[in-house]
Amino acid sequence: MTPADQKIFLIGFMGSGKTYWGNKWAQASGYGFFDIDAMVELNKGKTIARIFAEDGEEHFRDLETIELRNLLNKNNFIAATGGGTPCFNDNISWMKENGTSVYLRSSPVNILKRLVTEKEKRPLIKNLQDEELLFYITEKLKEREPFYNQAKIILDVDDLDKNFVPDFMII
Ligand code: S3P
Numbered sequence: 001m002t003p004a005d006q007k008i009f010l011i012g013f014m015g016s017g018k019t020y021w022g023n024k025w026a027q028a029s030g031y032g033f034f035d036i037d038a039m040v041e042l043n044k045g046k047t048i049a050r051i052f053a054e055d056g057e058e059h060f061r062d063l064e065t066i067e068l069r070n071l072l073n074k075n076n077f078i079a080a081t082g083g084g085t086p087c088f089n090d091n092i093s094w095m096k097e098n099g100t101s102v103y104l105r106s107s108p109v110n111i112l113k114r115l116v117t118e119k120e121k122r123p124l125i126k127n128l129q130d131e132e133l134l135f136y137i138t139e140k141l142k143e144r145e146p147f148y149n150q151a152k153i154i155l156d157v158d159d160l161d162k163n164f165v166p167d168f169m170i171i
Contacts, residue, residue, distance in 0.1 A: 005075045005076070006031070006075065006076050006077075006099070006100065007071065007074070007075065007076075007077060007079070007098060007099030007100065008031070008077070008078040008079065008099060008100045008102060008168065008169070009068075009079050009081055009095040009099050009100065009101045009102065010022050010078065010079065010080050010081060010102050010104055011081050011085065011086045011092070011095070011101060011102065011103050011104070011147075011148055011151055012083065012103055012104035012105065012106065012148060012157075013083050013106065013111055013137070013140070013141055013144065013148075014082075014083040014111070014115060014122055014124070014125070015106070015111045015112075015114035015115040015118065016083075016104045016105070016106040016111060016114075016157060017104055017106070017114075017157050018080035018081065018083075018104055019035055019037075019080045021104060021157065021160075022035070022078045022079065022080040023080075024165075025078055025165055025166065025169045026077070026078045028165045028169060029078075029165070029169045029170065031076050031077050031078050031169070032074065032076060032077035032078075033077065033078055033079075033080075034071060034074075034077055034078075034079040034080070035079070035080045036064050036067050036068055036079060036080065036081045036082050036085060037064075037080075037082050039067040040060070040063045040064055040067050040082075043063075043067070044063060047121065048060065048121065048122075048123065049120070049121055049122075049123050049126070051063065052123035053123070057123075061084070061088040061089060062089075064081075064082050064084075064085050064088075065085075065088065065089040065091060068081065068085060068091055068094070068095075069094065072098060078169070081095075083144075084124075084144075086101075086144075086147045086148060086150075086151075087144050087147045092147050092150050092151075096150065096151075096152065100152055100153065100168060101150070101151040101152050101153070102151055102152070102153045102154075102155055102166075102168070103148045103149065103151035103153070103154045103155065104155055104157045105148070105154055105155065105156050105157065106156075106157050106158050107158055108134060108137045108138045108141060109134070110158050111137050111141075112133055112134050112137055115133065115137070116130055116133065119133075124140075153166075153168065
């Protein structure tokens with residue numbers, strides 16, 4: 001891979017800041033930015049909440065896989081994946097083969113702080129009471145970390161300075 005064909009995939013739990021940091025680092029480096037959730041919503045013409053409710057999770061997993069894999073012919077971008085993207089359809093292997101995978105690691109308590117006000121648009125957590133959310137995050141993270149931990153780079157994001165730009169974005 002030369003500097004001219006970088007594909008960076010940010011992975012991690014809901015609320016770990018994939019969209020936030022992806023946007024910032026794309027701006028800092030001049031890379032393009034893609035958000036898989038937003039691409040699914042745009043192409044399907046409905047929100048993720050509606051896709052889950054009307055078509056089911058399995059269909060959503062197929063749609064996010066299609067959007068991810070459509071990035072194969074794009075270069076020099078950073079993509080924010082959905083929290084479940086690397087855990088289905090062997091997507092983690094695909095990302096590792098075709099680009100640089102980066103796990104944005106955050107603690108359950110910090111994830112909770114961010115998710116508590118943003119439950120509505122996330123079908124997996126929208127029906128949980130606030131008191132149940134920390135347990136859900138802790139358990140789901142345990143289930144998903146074997147996928148997230150396969151990333152080439154693991155970045156702890158809880159104490160990052162707002163101006164931080166990682167080395168792999170400096171070109
Ligand atoms: C999901 C995470 C969401 C979105 C969908 C399912 C998950 O993305 O793809 O609600 O399975 O963790 P974010 O990680 O951007 O919230």
